[in-house]
Amino acid sequence: MSHTVGVRQAQKQKTRQALLDAGLRLLEEQSLSSLGLREVTRLVGVAPAAFYRHFRDMADLGVALVEEALGSLHDMIRAILAEQNGDEERIEGTVDAVSRHVRAYPAHVRFIARERHGGVRPVREAIAAELGRFVDEVAAAFALQLEADGWSAEDIRMLAELYVDHMVMAAAAFLEAAPDRSAATDADASDDPAEADRAAAPAEARIAATARSQLRIISLGRQHWRDA
Amino acid sequence: MSHTVGVRQAQKQKTRQALLDAGLRLLEEQSLSSLGLREVTRLVGVAPAAFYRHFRDMADLGVALVEEALGSLHDMIRAILAEQNGDEERIEGTVDAVSRHVRAYPAHVRFIARERHGGVRPVREAIAAELGRFVDEVAAAFALQLEADGWSAEDIRMLAELYVDHMVMAAAAFLEAAPDRSAATDADASDDPAEADRAAAPAEARIAATARSQLRIISLGRQHWRDA
DNA sequence: TCATTCAGTAAACAACCGTTCTCCCACTTT
DNA sequence: AAAGTGGGAGAACGGTTGTTTACTGAATGA
Incomplete structure (x- = not known):
């Protein structure tokens, strides 16, 4: 042993x-x-x-970080998609999951947002490939429902891309609202350490509300897509 | 003189x-x-x-680049918003304008996409401030129409954010489809130099179609927003 | 015309970088 | 128990970095 x-x-x-x-x-x-x-x-x-x-490289380490950061997300995505509730519940669940994930792994999220369009090619490609897999999963989850409604395969994928992109954007937005850890300057060191969190909490709630509304817009658009 | x-x-x-x-x-x-x-x-x-x-810094040069890259965009935005055509024409015009802008100033667009979440704080803040102004402009352009339909101020801004974010995403997507200038390796130097462009053209068209569809989804969602 | 301003030069500084060696020694295999 | 493997140490290398200094000389204003 x-x-x-x-x-x-x-x-x-x-x-x-x-x-x-x-x-x-x-x-x-x-x-x-x-x-x-x-x-x-x-x-x-x-x-x-x-x-x-x-x-071999720093780029090599970067690619490893991509797998570490994005690999564990597939389960979360699958869990959200598995919820067979109504639209509103799914929106709520999605935003909550993203919010929790950002709070749990801020460094991972920051890394992905930063290097998605960053200066290291292999890392960019690794992120793009992994996000592509997410799009595939989302598209597959929507397929049964939407194909019956007469959606084409490429339209389904287009919608899935929109959802995934919006989730990444929401994650980045949550990140900017998070308290800044490098605020420990010489001055005001006697401040309440939880002050930043208290200030960030409303901002986070505001961002969550915005993200929910935007998902609602997309959801409405999806419902009326086949009216044309 | x-x-x-x-x-x-x-x-x-x-x-x-x-x-x-x-x-x-x-x-x-x-x-x-x-x-x-x-x-x-x-x-x-x-x-x-x-x-x-x-x-003073490299960061200083970075902020100057932000102004150069984003400052000239306000006119384009204003021109698009001024078009008082129907929804479909406005979508077409928006995607066309973004596409042309990316082709005209690829380096500027790449810089913004890369440094929006990049590692230099002042530059990030400069980009965020400038994009915030874009959101304001878009929100102001939608205000007359939507306020009459019973939209609240924060809902208008939420929608404007969605549009601006989507334009930035579309620009980044166009960029990835653009021909790679660093493809001049030792091998296949006798290839047709226009080959990459010929290969990229369909990809660009596909991205444009996706972007249009996604804007259409958002537009549909906006139309049915007040049904709830 | 003469004194002043100031964008750009040239050189030197210590600090740091990625990479390559040779070596060591705890672990593994036979 | 002996031979082999391989992760890590340590030192050295040539090169590059940001920043400061004292300077030159052309455009400037009186």
Whole structure:
């Protein structure tokens, strides 16, 4: 029992994860194309050369981060789509899920929003591919309902793209409303640490309300799509 | 007549513009937070120290680029909104205008899409402020029509945000379909240089069709908003 | 015409970068 | 128990970075 798959491999994946965590942390305040190899290894407490044992590039680490950030989302998407409630309940559930996810993994969301159009090609492509899979899932979930209503396959995909893009936008909007962790300057250090959260809470509620209304607009448009 | 506002100032703004152009060019393949000061001055053919005569930071140059990229767009927006045609014509005109703008100023659009959630705070804020003005303009243009239909001010703004966000997304989508300038690798150098454009043209048409359909969905949703 | 202003130069600075070596030693396999 | 594997250490490399300094010389204004 002392070796599940080998002590060696376990330690390796441990430092690999440490590198990913350090990278994600540093990426909260800069973009991937400016993230230094030494910067990451320094934060982990490991020699610069050790980096190459796990990743070829910084771009390579970036792609790994994409999988980590977006891979776990598929379950959430599936859970939302599985709800066979009415439109209004599904809208509420979607916005709530996005809101919770942003609060739970802010760094992951920030990374995706930042690097989706960022300066590193392989990472952009990885994000695009993963978001494409999301669109496929959403389209598949809508297919049964909409095909019966006479929707074409490409129109279904068009609608799914609209939904996914809007969810990404909503996530980014939630992020901007989140409290700023780098507000610990020299002055007003005696302030209530929860002050930022108290100020952000209404902003977050306002953003949630906007996102819900926008989803409602899209939902209405979908209902009347075949009237033309 | 030999001095409109001084030969000196003219030359200064000439190199300032050269710095902006060089920066924009280099930013096509990386993000602002990794763009080096020396990199820019080298491309312009000027001493590194000369940079400080025009900008304090790279972030400073970034905000200047935001104004250059987004400032000229207000006229386009206003022109689109001024068209008092029907919904379908307005949708067509909007997508056409976005498409033409992306083709005319690809680097500007790429810069905005990339740095909107990028790693440089002041630039992010400048973009957000400018996009906020766009939302205001769109909201103002819709106000007369929608207020008469019983829309609240915040619902109008919510709809305007949806439109602006969708235009930005469409612009970014057009950009990804554009031919890749860095495809001049060693191999297949004898290929028809217009091949990429011929391949991109259908992709662009497909994206335009998707964008139009999505705008149509939103438009339908707007029409039935007050049914609830 | 002469003194002033100031955009741009040239050089030097310490700090940092990515990458490549050689080596070590805990783990793994036989 | 011995041989082999491989993650990580440590040092060194050539090169680049942002910033400061003292300077030159052409456009400027009196």
